[in-house]
């Protein structure tokens with residue numbers, strides 16, 4: 084059986100088993116079984132992957148930038164990455180905001196009972212309250228102490244850590260005048276060792292995928308999906324439009340690539356993203372796919388995918404736009420055009436600042452909702468369905484990164500060929 088078939092099977096089995104047992108969710112024995120047998124399996128897998136994400140991001144990004152700087156290609160690659168990122172993020176938010184205004188999923192909706200997750204709302208609120216003003220947040224992309232941010236990479240320190248790695252990689256190219264130095268050898272070996280660990284951990288991915296999906300469906304069942312069905316459909320429809328229309332057009336127009344064949348090659352990575360709901364946890368897999376199956380230039384894929392896993396989150400940007408406007412409709416908060424534009428811009432920026440971990444975007448949604456006067460409890464409404472939506476938007480986030488990496492690679496190759 085092929086790997087992606089095995090993963091798909093685990094995913095379906097996990098979902099069916101979780102849904103079937105949800106109705107007996109109060110049963111003590113089942114709860115213990117979920118808590119002590121199923122949850123640890125999923126967590127073990129995620130922790131092992133998260134364990135290598137930080138060394139992998141640092142070594143991968145430094146190597147990518149070192150190689151690009153050595154061949155004087157860095158500026159061009161960075162410019163292209165930025166262009167495609169802005170294009171894809173803007174398209175996703177415009178789709179989301181357009182759909183939510185057209186379908187109005189929150190109008191006239193009775194405010195449903197909160198799902199008792201008030202502690203969840205408070206935690207997110209506390210995180211949101213710690214948010215810094217824009218200027219300060221921008222300044223903090225430059226870390227005072229790279230070791231400090233490396234320690235907090237998965238709790239908001241990823242962007243500063245990437246900044247340090249970019250600068251260091253470029254400096255390394257200058258000091259070694261482009262020739263491989265001992266430092267570069269160390270980085271290469273670190274990166275290869277990380278890949279080896281990922282390969283080993285991935286051997287038990289099917290089991291972990293079963294556990295992760297079971298855990299969510301067992302906890303929430305499907306009723307909750309029905310109660311917010313219209314909102315859910317709007318988000319999922321928007322994500323599908325971004326994948327099926329925007330990415331398809333981008334691949335065709337800017338890369339002359341065959342979209343369906345491309346998506347087919349990426350399907351295994353989509354499944355990982357869906358099951359883990361984390362761009363960062365999927366990064367090692369995307370890097371492997373880009374180098375081994377898509378045959379992208381390693382320096383380009385390392386640069387684009389590593390940065391993209393945190394800074395290019397189209398699914399998250401779309402979800403944020405839809406959710407904020409949906410909550411405004413539910414609570415009858417009328418937004419002027421300029422407030423809607425503010426939501427669009429903030430959603431695009433939030434897609435850049437969101438940590439690539441499960442639920443990473445929730446504090447940012449809290450900030451957005453507070454700014455336009457939606458009660459904090461509104462978050463309680465969507466928390467119950469968030470895991471499912473997180474799985475869907477993370478898949479799009481990762482897909483967007485792969486599309487951009489492929490386009491930057493193609494254009495860079497074409498340019499090289501035409502100058503030769």
Ligand code: ASP
Nearest residue numbers: 361362439440442443444
């Ligand atoms: N889970 C998402 C990711 O890792 C972030 C989010 O939207 O919460 O890409």
